[in-house]
Amino acid sequence: MKFDLSDDQAAIRDAVRDFAQGVVAPQAAAIDHENRFPGDLVRQAAELDLLGIVIPSEYSGAGLDHICFALLIEELAAVSGTLAVIVDVHTSVGSEPILHFGSEEQKHRYLPRLARGEILGAFALSEPDYGSDAAHLVASARSVPGGYRLSGTKTFITNVGEAGLYIVMARLDGEPGAGGISAFLVESDMAGVRCGEPMHKMGLRGSSTGELVLDNVEVPEQNLLGHRGEGFKIAMRALDSGRIGISAQAVGLARGALDLATSYSAERRQFGQAISRFEGIQFMVADLATAIDASRLMTWEAAAACDAGRPFTQLAAMAKLMSTDTAMRVTTDAVQILGGYGYIKEFPAERYMRDAKATQIYEGTNQIQRVVIARELLKRG
Ligand SMILES: Cc1cc2nc3c(=O)[nH]c(=O)nc-3n(C[C@H](O)[C@H](O)[C@H](O)COP(=O)(O)OP(=O)(O)OC[C@H]3O[C@@H](n4cnc5c(N)ncnc54)[C@H](O)[C@@H]3O)c2cc1C
Secondary structure, three states, X not given: OOOOOOHHHHHHHHHHHHXXXXXXXXXXXXXXXXXXXXXXXXXXXXXXXXXXXXXXXXXXXXXXXXXXHHHHHHHHHOOOHHHHHHHHHHHXXXXXXXXXXXXXXXXXXXXXXXXXXXXXXXXXXXXXXXXXXXXXXXXXXXXXXXXXXXXXXXXXXXXOOOOOEEXXXXXXOOOOOHHHEEEEEEEOOOOOEEEEEEOOOOOOEXXXXXXXXXXXXXXXXXXXXXXXXXXXXXXXXXXHHHHHHHHHHHHHHHHHHHHXXXXXXXXXXXXXEEHHHOXXXXXXXXXXXXXXXXXXXXXXXXXXXXXXXXXXXXXXXXXXXXXXXXXXXXXXXXXXXXHHHHHOOOOOHHHHHHHHHHHOOOOOOHHHHHHHHHHHHHXXX
């Protein structure tokens, strides 16, 4: 077992770190404050070939592995959870399903544009009445001559209004259960595609989140992704690798918050000395650093299993559970270490904490991660 990064992996980490620290970090507070979608940063990320990191080079991607993907997302999240989630959703659940389930024609039609950042990808599973219980979703697809007609409302969709392509899960011809769901490639400019008002979120402000309304959208036959009835399977496979990204995002947020807290504690003086000299603070940062390292290793273990073609559903769920709970704990304690200054917007501690909360909720809440882990364990046991 090797814990060292390969040359490619180290190069990606260093390049993204330079971009994140040099270009993204100075804008992160303003993006949050103004709730502004960072289109310029997304474009710059595309110019650095960061939007198709796991897409093979034959489809214009960088052809790198999921450790590189995790490094990319961690480095971005360490300075901006917002940019991290935009890139993460685009890359994993917004593009990867085409790689795994698309026809060769679909791959050539969409992956190069996604990899080059000409269009952003998005993933539309959740509905107003069906979140965790996605197998019962009600958005409908009807077979019509030449294709399908889609209707329904998706909600909480990341990159909504910014994406050029939505991977939409809908129930085909009223067939019941998870096996009645199919996946469709829906372009943003197809007639009948509408985006709702942006949702005003606690954190990850600047990333767009909201409803995607499908009003009798005519989708051609060739835009069925995978086979009829395979949509739920496609969604679950997408979420498995998506959780590697969310786990990495949580590690990045936690690392950014801990870096802030440790440097602040070395500067801030109370009772005649730096607060970092108090054992109460030292034990806190020691515990936080330990939890972050454990989370990163679990993220990389899931990524390595994914790349090796081994089952990784349980590993990804465990990594997501561990890392996102860690992120919430670290960011909350970082606010505590900054004291009153942690609670005001002059310092990014409170932003890290607001951003971290979402990671425990999306791509399956942490209760659902436990359901997944237990199911995988008991299946084998
Ligand atoms: C910022 C953000 C971005 C998002 N982006 C996307 C996106 O791009 N695409 C997309 O499709 N969705 C997206 N989502 C939706 C997200 O995946 C759902 O919010 C999530 O799956 C939970 O669904 P829900 O909100 O309907 O909560 P519910 O399913 O109603 O759950 C409410 C509570 O009940 C608990 N619960 C539910 N079932 C169980 C159970 N069996 N056992 C124990 N507890 C349970 C949950 O854990 C939660 O605490 C996003 C959400 C957010 C907040």
